[in-house]
Amino acid sequence: MTGQLDQLFVSLKQWLVSFLPQAAQPMAGILLSISAIIGAFATMFAITTIMERKILGRIQNRLGPNRVGPFGLLQPAADGIKMLTKEDIVPFAADKLVHFLAPVVLIIPVALALAMIPYGRNMTAVDLDAGILFFFAVGSATELSVFMAGWSSQNKYSLVGAMRAIAQMISYEMPLVLSTVSVLMMAGTLSLPLIVQAQSGYIYEILPRWNVFTPWGLAGFVLFMIAATAESNRAPFDLPEAESEIIAGYLTEYSGFKYALFFMAEYWGLFAVSGLAVTLFLGGWNAPFPFLQWVPSWAWFFAKLGTIIFGFIWVRGTLPRLRLDQLMNFAWKFLLPMSLINIVVTAMWHFSRVFQFVGAREMRWVLCALVLAIPYFFLGRALGEGRPAKRNYKFAE
């Protein structure tokens, strides 16, 4: 029973495809996978927008949308209709072809990246041997589209936004990729399903063997999440579309469905990068405890994905925005060295596996944590240098 539920979607696909002649089956399977991914993530996009607004509302002492449908749950439908029926304005001076292409160019690589991720047992749409490489390759194509949008709009705010976006996304690509290297080193593979498999099983039959529960994994996870926040232009790194500074950055001149496409692609990018974080560090579709293994694997994956997205929303409701130079300093002077050090720590963790004496496990932990903590302390100090911190205020009677 549990096995059937776990493989529900896989068997559904096989059952549907079996009606077709043999020759058409592979193509039909591909089309089914594509429509499943697009359909599932379009739905998830709708759910995430309403949940984001609701959660932000709760954080800010207000209700959030509650007028359309029960508890405002039909709000995404209303938004969608609004976006579709709005006038699609193209600025007179715009480069019309590039202006049209930019949202399209953004959504395709994001959808490709989504196809790489293992959503459950046997549920990887495209199981490439070098899946993670492909993920980053298509993921970095999104920067092109952002710059196309900013350049073609012929708007000064768009241009500034595009400049910021390029600088920020290229800078944060480095720590993003380097923080995943440690996982690849330990798993010894570039294939995402195999990385998930490497994290299955339980220590002492109870504790999950996820990467995040090791010193290098924890550090890698934090580094990855920070870089992912910047990569997906979320607060506090939302400089390319900083409303209070440059209106909406590269999105300023977009309206109607093109804007909706941009909006959706951004959320899809968020899902893709969160899904990658789940796969690399949080054990993918593995259950956290052995006695919970009856829950379908895809349910675990989406539960973890939802948790990460909740974290993103929480951060957005809490933190103010950084300035561009601070953002750059943070990437190059803190995240990049830390992710390089994390690779060294991973190697230490790997080679200290041979220690067999009593307390070897604890010693490994302390050693690796120290090697991480000391540079963390000094790099953090260096980042905040030249800035008077605590101030005392005088009063005149």
Place this chain on the structure above:
Amino acid sequence: MSFSNSGNTGGETVIPSSDSPSLNGVTAAIDFDEPQKSYSLLPKQNSEVPGELLEVAMGPHHPSTHGVFRMDVVLDGERIVKLKPVFGYLHRNHEKIAEGTSYLGSIPYTDRLDYLCSMSNNWGYALTVEKLSGFQVPERAEYIRVIMAELTRLVNHICLVGFLMQDMGAMGTPLMYAFREREKILDLFEAASGARMMCNYLRFGGVRCDLPKGWLDEARKVVENFPRFLDEFEALLSGNEILIARAQGVGVLGKELAVNAGITGPMLRACGVNYDIRKVDKYGIYDRFDFRVPLGEHGDVFDRYMVRVLEMRESLKILKAALRDIPEGLIVDAKAKSRGLRPKVGEAYGRIEGPKGELGFYLISDGSANPYRYRVRPPSLINLTILEDMCLGLTIADAVIILGSVDIVLGEVDR
């Protein structure tokens, strides 16, 4: 207390501060020769890289120019090389209208100057007319005025901090917290005057109507609960790493420039100049209250933020005392008349410490029912004049928060 300007401009800058408020561990004289320290983290501008300058008109329709204000900025990349404030989009002829209407008729117009602080605007105007016509304000009315003015100060400062964080990109969370508290105070205003924002409450020689029954208890409740909110607010903001990084060392305003440009209010005090008209003029009954004036040291955005937060705490002290001591009695001078007021020929300048700075009204009476000349000294406008000096060499993101920390309301800037 006078500040001697040691040599570099020759003259003597005198701050009119009659009773010489003693400074608590602050040196009174400003050494203008000392170069103003800047804690900017920005690297030096690299002029060797060729490129074009970008001219951007930020505003009048920009999300964070606080209304219809325009900054014409010239950018070198993200860096501002030139900034020109342009205002006047909200000009509505306030002064000329006031010259054509009766003295009483201008009170509702003063509400619309700085629409967050209508009570203190009323007070500034009423004070001037009282100087002109010699009305005495009864005890109870004086207390009511102090209570209303200090509540207004709370509203203004809490909104300012909320908007400043909004400009900094904090997605409205601090603003919503601030507005929750503001609502409670606006409820009080509504109960007393019938209006939440455009209160039109003060009259020459007193106030328009007495406080309703139970109002004082409600006000005491609000004042008692306010420190708890402030503590929470400060715990969330004052120690925030990003806020500190964004605000400290940004938009530094030197003492000398501030004094010479006529900056007043929290902005001046954030530079470390001890000048609070409540202490200097002791208008109304401010000499009866025990409160301190918080002073900054660096004159940057963070100091302006902190000075305002600390000022709110001092305002709460005044409010507590005023709500405790308020006597029963008349609320308006028996001899005062509002309708058909014809003050004798003369002129008067009345000023108060508004939440944004020195709010002054200048009136010339020719003995008729209308003022011959009516002039407002708006603190927002004068505090805005040095925007370029604070912004040059910084980025767009800084310009936005510097403008936020100046605390302008366009209704007052353009009049």
